[in-house]
Amino acid sequence: MPELPEVEVVRRGLEAHVVGRRIDRVDVLHPRPVRRHLAGALDFAALTTGRTVLGARRRGKYLWLPLDSGDAVLAHLGMSGQMLVQPAAAVDERHLRVRFALAPATPADEPLELRFVDQRMFGGLSVSPGGADLPPEIAHIARDPMDPLFDDDAFVARVRRRRSGIKRILLDQTVVSGVGNIYADEALWRARLHGDRLGTKLRAADVRRVLDEVRTVMAAALLEGGTSFDALYVNVNGQSGYFDRSLHAYGQEGLPCDRCGTPIRRVAFTNRSSFFCPVCQPVPRVRRTSATGSGTSPS
Ligand SMILES: [Zn+2]
Numbered sequence: 269m270p271e272l273p274e275v276e277v278v279r280r281g282l283e284a285h286v287v288g289r290r291i292d293r294v295d296v297l298h299p300r301p302v303r304r305h306l307a308g309a310l311d312f313a314a315l316t317t318g319r320t321v322l323g324a325r326r327r328g329k330y331l332w333l334p335l336d337s338g339d340a341v342l343a344h345l346g347m348s349g350q351m352l353v354q355p356a357a358a359v360d361e362r363h364l365r366v367r368f369a370l371a372p373a374t375p376a377d378e379p380l381e382l383r384f385v386d387q388r389m390f391g392g393l394s395v396s397p398g399g400a401d402l403p404p405e406i407a408h409i410a411r412d413p414m415d416p417l418f419d420d421d422a423f424v425a426r427v428r429r430r431r432s433g434i435k436r437i438l439l440d441q442t443v444v445s446g447v448g449n450i451y452a453d454e455a456l457w458r459a460r461l462h463g464d465r466l467g468t469k470l471r472a473a474d475v476r477r478v479l480d481e482v483r484t485v486m487a488a489a490l491l492e493g494g495t496s497f498d499a500l501y502v503n504v505n506g507q508s509g510y511f512d513r514s515l516h517a518y519g520q521e522g523l524p525c526d527r528c529g530t531p532i533r534r535v536a537f538t539n540r541s542s543f544f545c546p547v548c549q550p551v552p553r554v555r556r557t558s559a560t561g562s563g564t565s566p567s
Contacts, residue, residue, distance in 0.1 A: 270329065270345050270349075271329075271446070271448040271450060271451055271489070272328065272329060272412055272414070272445075272446030272447070272448070272451070272486060273486050273489035273490040273492075274489075275326060275329045275331060275345060275446075276326060276414065276490060277490065278331065278345070278351050279324050279325070279326045279331055280324075281351070281353065282324035282331070282333065282351060282353070282382075283323070283324040285353040285380065286321050286324060286333070286353060286370065286380075286382055287321050287322065287323055287324055288320070288321065288322075288373055289320065289321055289370040289371060289372075289373055289380070290318065290319065290320045290321075290370070290371040291316050291317055291318065291319050291320075291321065291368050291369070291370060291371075292317070292318075292369045292370065292371045293317060293367075293368075293369040294312070294313040294316050294317050294366070294367070294368055294369075295313075295366065295367040295369075296309035296312060296313060296365075296366050297364060297365055297366065297367065298365045298366075298389070300365070300389045300392070301349075301365040301366055301384060301386055301389055301391065301392045301393055302366065302392060302393055302394065303392060304392050304393075304394040305393070305394035305395055311395075312393070312394070312395055315337070315339060315395045316335065316341060316368070316395060319335040319336055319337050319339075320335065320336040321333045321334070321335060321341075322334045322335065322336055322400070327402070327406050327409050327411070327412075327445065328406070328409045328410070328412055328441060328445030328446045329344065329345065329445070329446060330342060330343070330344055330403075330406045330409065331343045331344075331345075331351070332396065332399065332403050332406075334399075334400035334401070335400065337400075338398050338400050339395050339396060339397055339398060339399060339400060340395070340396045340399035340400050340403050341393060341394075341395060341396075342393065342394050342395070342396045342399060342403045342405060342406070343384070343391070343392070343393050344391050344392060345386075345391045346386065346388065346389070346390030346391025346392065347388050347390045347391070348386055348387045348388040348389075348390070348391070349384065349385070349386040349390075349391030349392075350383075350384070350385040350386065351382065351383070351384060351385075352382070352383040352385055353380055353381070353382055353383075354380065354381050354383055355378055355379070355380060355381075356369060356378075356379040356380060356381050357379075358381075360383075361383060361385045362387075363385050363386055363387040364383055364384075364385050365384050365385065365386050365389065366383070366384040366393055367381055367382075367383055367384075368381060368382040368383075369381050370382060408442060409441050409442070409445045410441060410442055410443055410444050410445045411444075411445065412444065412445045412446035412447070413444060413446070413447070413479060413482050413483050413486065414446070414483070414486055414487075414490075418444075420476070420479060423443070423444060423475070423479060424472050424475045424476060424479070426443055427443070427467040427470065427475045428467055428468060428470060428472065428475060429467065429468070430443075430466075430467035430468065431466055431467065431468050432466065432467060433463050433464040433465065433466060433467075434456065434461060434463055434464075434465050434466075434467060434470060434475075434478065435452050435453075435456060435463025435464070435537065435542060436463070437467050438452045438455070438456075438478070438482070439452055444482075446486075447482055449518070449537075449540050449541075449542075450515075450518045450519075451482060451485050451486060451489075452482075453517045453518040453542060453543050453544065454481075454485045454515065454516060454517055454518055455478055455481040455482040455484075455485050456478065456481075456517070456544065456549060457516050457517035457543075457544060457545060457548065457549060458481040458484065458485070458516070459474070459477045459478045459480075459481045460548045460549055461474060461477075461478060461549060462544060462549040462550060462551050462552055463537070463542050463544065463549075464551065464552050465552050466552070469552070488514055492514075517532055517543040517544055517545065518543050519543065520532040520543055521533065521534040521543060525545040525547065525548060527545065527548050528545065528547050528548055530545055530546060530547040530548075532544065532545055533545070533546050
């Protein structure tokens with residue numbers, strides 16, 4: 269699944285190649301990707317055809333394209349969604365679902381298409397009425413740590429009021445968006461904190477360190493993914509080179525910790541896994557008086 273840095277790479281590609289262009293024609297080739305547009309595919313096409321794209325914006329893993337109508341095309345890539353900018357003459361992709369034919373910006377320009385390609389179709393597109401500034405559908409989603417308007421102090425205060433594990437808090441999209449399982453595990457390894465450490469038990473400096481490390485991990489991934497967005501072909505496939513080369517915790521079960529050599533451990537976390545170094549990131553002790561403790565707690 270694409271994580272925030274990959275989605276940001278897509279946003280930058282859209283900003284470079286789609287903003288300022290008018291949508292001349294829209295073909296919805298499969299109904300499923302526009303299922304969240306309740307008025308249907310024809311309405312989706314009617315609201316977008318003839319409109320000019322004014323920007324390419326992002327909140328967490330959602331992208332939106334503000335249109336000159338005041339509406340916005342809201343997009344989520346899901347597990348396998350791609351936004352490709354292709355010459356109109358390029359052969360259709362096998363899993364092409366929605367095509368936007370874009371008017372040339374100048375007469376000398378090559379006609380381009382914005383193509384939503386999605387094999388598994390967990391992603392999708394919809395028109396958000398009046399959503400150009402911020403689609404109401406995603407207004408509840410917190411800013412992400414790469415957002416220039418992210419409020420560090422408010423984040424630290426919020427985390428320290430929560431009686432949940434820091435990893436769970438990092439994955440809560442209403443507190444901070446865009447931090448997926450991989451980035452959470454990597455940032456916690458770098459910050460030397462176990463994901464079960466309660467927000468209420470963390471010092472402000474600990475929370476700031478985690479936030480710094482989340483940014484470090486995301487910036488590194490952005491750098492890797494960023495190499496491809498100069499090309500016309502704007503791609504996201506959920507696999508950035510970063511994942512192969514720079515991981516210290518995620519997916520490293522049994523391999524020696526890059527800091528201390530202790531084998532990395534894996535434990536179940538909701539329906540996924542958490543990876544951590546048991547020495548660098550000691551499991552927090554369950555206090556006998558704690559109501560949130562495990563089975564060893566008498567309460
Ligand atoms: Zn270690």
